[in-house]
Amino acid sequence: MAEVRLLDITKKFGNFTAVDDVSLEASDGEFVVLVGPSGCGKTTTLRMVAGLEDITQGQIYIGDRLVNDVPPKDRDIAMVFQNYALYPHMDVYNNMAFGLKLRKVPKKEIDQRVRNAADLLGIGDKLRSKPRELSGGQRQRVALGRAIVRDPKVFLFDEPLSNLDAKLRVRMRAELSELHERLKTTTVYVTHDQTEAMTLGHRVAVMKDGLVQQYDDPQTIYDHPANMFVAGFIGSPAMNFLDAQVVGEDGKFYVQGKGFKLLIPNEKATDAVKDYAGKEVVFGIRPEDIRAPEMMREPREEMQFPGRVRVREPLGDEQIVYADISGDDIVAKLDPHLPISHGQDITLEAVTERMHLFDKESEEAIV
Amino acid sequence: MARASRVSVVFRGLWRVPQVLWSCTRRTTSFVMRRTQERPWLFFVGPALLILGFFLVYPSVATVWRSFYGRGATLFGDIRYVGLDNWRYVFTHPTMTGALRNNALWVGVFTMTTVGLGTALAVLLDRVRYERILKSVIFVPAAISYVGASVIWRFMYAYRPAGMPQIGVLNALVVALGGEPQGWLLLRPWVNNLLLIVVAIWIWTGFCMVIMSAAYKNIPKQLLEASRIDGANEWQTFRKVILPLLWPTATVVGVTMVVQVLKTFDVVYVMTNGAFETEVVANRMYKEMFNFRNYGRASAIAVALFLFLVPFMVVNVRRFTGQGGAR
Numbered sequence: 001m002a003e004v005r006l007l008d009i010t011k012k013f014g015n016f017t018a019v020d021d022v023s024l025e026a027s028d029g030e031f032v033v034l035v036g037p038s039g040c041g042k043t044t045t046l047r048m049v050a051g052l053e054d055i056t057q058g059q060i061y062i063g064d065r066l067v068n069d070v071p072p073k074d075r076d077i078a079m080v081f082q083n084y085a086l087y088p089h090m091d092v093y094n095n096m097a098f099g100l101k102l103r104k105v106p107k108k109e110i111d112q113r114v115r116n117a118a119d120l121l122g123i124g125d126k127l128r129s130k131p132r133e134l135s136g137g138q139r140q141r142v143a144l145g146r147a148i149v150r151d152p153k154v155f156l157f158d159e160p161l162s163n164l165d166a167k168l169r170v171r172m173r174a175e176l177s178e179l180h181e182r183l184k185t186t187t188v189y190v191t192h193d194q195t196e197a198m199t200l201g202h203r204v205a206v207m208k209d210g211l212v213q214q215y216d217d218p219q220t221i222y223d224h225p226a227n228m229f230v231a232g233f234i235g236s237p238a239m240n241f242l243d244a245q246v247v248g249e250d251g252k253f254y255v256q257g258k259g260f261k262l263l264i265p266n267e268k269a270t271d272a273v274k275d276y277a278g279k280e281v282v283f284g285i286r287p288e289d290i291r292a293p294e295m296m297r298e299p300r301e302e303m304q305f306p307g308r309v310r311v312r313e314p315l316g317d318e319q320i321v322y323a324d325i326s327g328d329d330i331v332a333k334l335d336p337h338l339p340i341s342h343g344q345d346i347t348l349e350a351v352t353e354r355m356h357l358f359d360k361e362s363e364e365a366i367v
Numbered sequence: 368m369a370r371a372s373r374v375s376v377v378f379r380g381l382w383r384v385p386q387v388l389w390s391c392t393r394r395t396t397s398f399v400m401r402r403t404q405e406r407p408w409l410f411f412v413g414p415a416l417l418i419l420g421f422f423l424v425y426p427s428v429a430t431v432w433r434s435f436y437g438r439g440a441t442l443f444g445d446i447r448y449v450g451l452d453n454w455r456y457v458f459t460h461p462t463m464t465g466a467l468r469n470n471a472l473w474v475g476v477f478t479m480t481t482v483g484l485g486t487a488l489a490v491l492l493d494r495v496r497y498e499r500i501l502k503s504v505i506f507v508p509a510a511i512s513y514v515g516a517s518v519i520w521r522f523m524y525a526y527r528p529a530g531m532p533q534i535g536v537l538n539a540l541v542v543a544l545g546g547e548p549q550g551w552l553l554l555r556p557w558v559n560n561l562l563l564i565v566v567a568i569w570i571w572t573g574f575c576m577v578i579m580s581a582a583y584k585n586i587p588k589q590l591l592e593a594s595r596i597d598g599a600n601e602w603q604t605f606r607k608v609i610l611p612l613l614w615p616t617a618t619v620v621g622v623t624m625v626v627q628v629l630k631t632f633d634v635v636y637v638m639t640n641g642a643f644e645t646e647v648v649a650n651r652m653y654k655e656m657f658n659f660r661n662y663g664r665a666s667a668i669a670v671a672l673f674l675f676l677v678p679f680m681v682v683n684v685r686r687f688t689g690q691g692g693a694r
Contacts (some may be wrong), residue, residue, distance in 0.1 A: 052592050073598040085589035089611040098607070099597035146597070 002063035002076075002153040002186055003027045004049060009058035011044050011210075018044045020210035021058075026203070029184040033201030035191055036233070041210040042190045043158055049188060050079050050156050062153060073102075078147035079156040083163060084139045086131040086146075092118070093127040096145045103150075110149075117145040120179075137168045144176075148183070157189040161196060173199055194234050198222070206230045223354075228282060228363040231356060237287045237320060237331045239356070244283040246276040246357070255283050255357065259326030260305035265353050272366050273357060281366065284356035287320070290332035293349045304349045312340055323348065433666035438659075453667035463668075466646040469560055470675075473631050473647065476561065478624045480568050482617055485575025489583045490609065492576075502580065506573035513570065513633030520566045521638055524551040556644040563645055566634045571627065575620050582616035583609070615686070622683045629676055648672050 004026045011019040019041040026032040034042040047053040049060060051072035060067050067075050078099075086095050093114055100110045118124045121141040131139055140160065147155055160176075161169045177200055180187060191197055197204045198218045205215040206229070214226040225231035231239045244257035246264075253264040253273060262283075264273060293299035307323035307330060314336060321332045321340060332348055340346065357366040434454065437447035457463050488505060492498045508516060525535030529548050533539040538548040552559045586609065594604045632649035639645045641654070648668060656665035 050592075050596060052595070072592075072596045073600065077596065079593070079596050081589045081593060083587065083589060085587065085593040087590060087594075087608060098594070098599075102598040102603060146593075150597070 003030075003061075004032075004154055004186055004188060005059075005061040006045070006049070007059045007061070009045065009048060009060065010056045011041070011048060011053065012056045017210050019048070022207075022210070022212050023058075024205055024212065024215060026186055026188060029186055031180050031187045031189065031200060031202045033189045033191060033197040033204045034207055035194060035197035035201075035204055036207035036213075038192060040207040042192075042205075042207050045207075046079075046156055046158055046188060046190045049154070050077060051075050076153045077156055078150045078152040078154075079158065080143045080147050080160045082159040084131075084143040084160075086139055086142055088131055091128050091130055092123060092134070092142050092145075095131065095142055096149050099146065099150045113149045113151075114145075117148045120148070120182075121145050136164050137172065140164060140172060144179070148179075153186065155185050155187040155189075157187065157191075159191055160189075162191070162193070176200060194236065198234065206233060208233075224365070225356065226365055228284070228358045228365075231284050231358070231365070235286055237333070239284045239286045240290075240330045241358075242283045242285075242325075242328055242330070243360075244281055244357075246273060246279060246281055248274070248277040253277065254302075255281070255352075255355070257283060258328060259307075261302075262305065262350055262352050262355075263300075263302040264355070268352065268355060268367050270367055276357070276359075276366060280360045282358040282360055282363070284358060285350050285352075286354065287331045287333040289351040289354045290330070290334070291349050291351060292334050292338050293347055295335050295338060296349065299349060303352050304347050306345065306347055309340055309342055309344045309346060312342060321346075430666045431670055433662055434670050436663050438661040438663050449663060453663045454671075456664055457667050457671050462646060463648075463651065465556075465644055466641075466648045466651045469556075469644075469646060470629060470631070470648050472560055473564055473567075473628045474625055476564050477567055477571075477628045477631075478621055480564075481571045481575045481624050482579075482621045484568070484572050485577075485620070486579045486583075486613060486617060488572070488576045489580035490605065493580070493583060502573075502576065506577055508570045508572075509574045511570065513567075514637050516566055516570050517634050517637035520562075520569070524562060524638075526550040526552075552639055552645075553643050559639065559643055560645055563634050563638060566638070567628065567631065571624060575624065578620050579613060579616060582613050586612050619683065619686050622679050622686070625679050626676055626683070629672065629679075 004024075006022055006024045009019055009022045010017065022041070022045060024032070024034075024045075034045060036042050044053060048055050049062075051067065051070060055068055062075060062077070087098065090098065096114045096117060097110050100113065105113075114127070115124065118127055121144055123138055123141050123145065126134060126138060126142075131142065134142065140163075143160065157176075161172050164172060173196060180200075189196075189200060191200075197206075198221075201218055203216060204218050204221055206213045206221065208229050214221055214230045216224075221230060221234055225234065225239075228241065232241070242257050242260070244255045244260075247254045247256045247261070253269045254261050255264055256262075293304055305325060307325040309321055310324050310329070311322040313320040313322075317336060318333050319336045319338070319340065321334050323330050323332060323346065330348075334340070355367075358364065359366055435448060435450065437449050439446075458467075488502075492501055495501060511519070522534065523536045524538075525533075526538055526548055527533050527535075529542075533542050533548055535551075537551060542548055551562055590608055590612075591604055594608045599607060630649050631647055632653065635641055635645055635647050635650045636653065641647070641650045649672065652665050652668040652672065655661045655668060
């Protein structure tokens with residue numbers, strides 16, 4: 001068990017900076033997720049922690065030890081790869097025992113550890129199978145087992161679920177969570193899937209272009225995204241962004257754009273927002289924070305705006321409505337029982353208590 | 368006028384050509400159709416069987432037959448049955464036992480070295496910056512014929528008496544280092560045989576390297592990374608992960624090399640022609656056939672050589688059809 005600390009880590013491939021001055025730490029037993037679009041440097045960061053990639057600048061500590069120049073085999077880490085990287089010529093047992101044999105662990109103990117891990121993962125009856133005889137999910141479990149038996153200080157996961165089909169992915173996600181609860185090993189997990197990031201991570205680092213955009217617990221990232229990128233990346237469907245202006249009238253503040261003028265509630269009308277009075281901003285509202293007034297107990301007129309339905313996607317538990325408001329598109333997640341049809345004019349209400357405003361230039365959050 | 372009418376006749380005749388062709392085709396087709404309905408397989412396999420029979424089966428059977436007959440055992444020569452005499456010669460005569468021993472030496476040394484060196488080069492060059500250029504250079508000899516290579520290497524091994532300028536690279540080196548020039552190809556029986564084998568190794572190592580390199584690059588790099596993280600050092604990674612994954616390919620390449628080298632002929636023919644105890648089976652076969660005109664013996668040697676090859680061919684065929692392979 002150990003914490004992992006990255007201090008001002010930079011990685012350059014020639015002139016290209018893959019990871020730019022990243023600092024992160026995962027405390028003992030914590031599950032940290034690095035998430036971002038492809039090419040954001042998340043995998044490179046993970047590989048530097050693993051020791052598979054040299055560090056151009058900065059320091060990495062595992063526990064109290066500076067590991068910059070420690071080869072992977074001496075870092076006491078285990079890694080699960082995207083394509084599992086099982087040794088095709090070894091059976092499941094030997095795949096899992098390989099690391100232990102190299103470390104000269106007594107045979108009896110190897111046997112016990114492998115069998116325990118296999119039982120834990122439900123592959124106890126597959127120990128003599130070769131990887132090619134296994135299904136994707138089973139291979140995934142073997143890869144996990146290979147990491148578990150070593151009982152390392154840190155688990156590193158590189159998109160371990162992305163090769164599985166959707167259903168299995170959801171199940172393995174839950175199993176990973178459960179496994180971590182049981183083992184409490186410090187974990188760094190890389191994914192491009194924001195759902196995985198949100199569900200698995202104690203803390204999530206959202207990365208883009210080699211930079212950490214925000215590093216916080218999932219709920220904070222969802223509720224208070226630091227900038228437009230994080231706001232748009234986390235959440236599905238993505239947050240709506242509309243060009244707008246902050247307008248002050250009679251001591252009240254409004255956010256006004258093409259086809260809408262919404263009241264900014266008091267708790268959101270901070271000094272920072274007031275400073276933007278009369279200036280251009282980007283108004284952000286999540287689809288789930290847009291409602292239909294007829295479904296609300298107390299509709300509030302100054303938070304409503306008109307739109308015309310372009311597309312409606314009924315999902316059973318909700319319906320996704322794409323509406324046109326004065327030429328801009330907006331997505332809303334509405335109650336599935338609301339009768340809505342294409343081309344219909346509707347009135348929508350924004351829960352402005354949960355709205356976001358971003359600076360138009362820097363894209364940083366104002367509130 | 369007469370000429371014109373002849374032309375017109377020819378023309379009118381030309382008109383009939385398609386008609387004749389058509390009726391011929393129709394008749395043949397109906398004949399074939401009838402036959403085909405009775406024995407449909409004959410129609411498809413027949414031509415191939417004919418060709419194979421004439422060019423493959425007949426010569427093989429005839430060669431086996433000849434191996435039991437005297438020296439003039441052609442269709443029109445002295446047909447004298449000699450029983451196992453030729454075969455006794457193949458396996459007991461000192462010339463032949465020497466040739467068989469040399470062939471064994473060739474198979475062992477050549478195959479181990481080409482496949483081993485090829486694999487080592489494939490794995491090591493993968494980490495070198497100028498990999499492509501180096502691999503091309505090493506592969507070049509594969510494009511040189513045996514005879515050409517042998518001529519080149521005769522110069523490498525060339526001997527001039529001590530005191531004279533050495534034109535052979537090897538002797539020049541030896542003399543430069545203060546040694547006595549050697550007649551390399553006279554140093555029987557090990558040095559000269561090994562030096563001949565070196566020529567073939569020089570030709571084939573590049574080929575083995577290219578195939579092994581393809582197999583090596585086919586191993587997902589994550590496997591090697593996983594092994595490093597699991598705690599293996601470079602050598603353990605090579606032994607426990609890389610080598611087992613290369614093994615099926617190495618077997619195929621190795622067997623191919625064995626098949627190549629069992630038939631070895633050109634290098635020996637050009638460089639020593641089997642003198643100084645460097646004889647090999649194929650060269651002996653050539654001599655019996657074309658120098659001594661002993662068809663019976665030559666046939667026996669040919670059949671023996673073929674029999675040596677059979678087990679290796681079986682291995683290779685099984686590999687190719689995917690029965691014996693792990694992958």
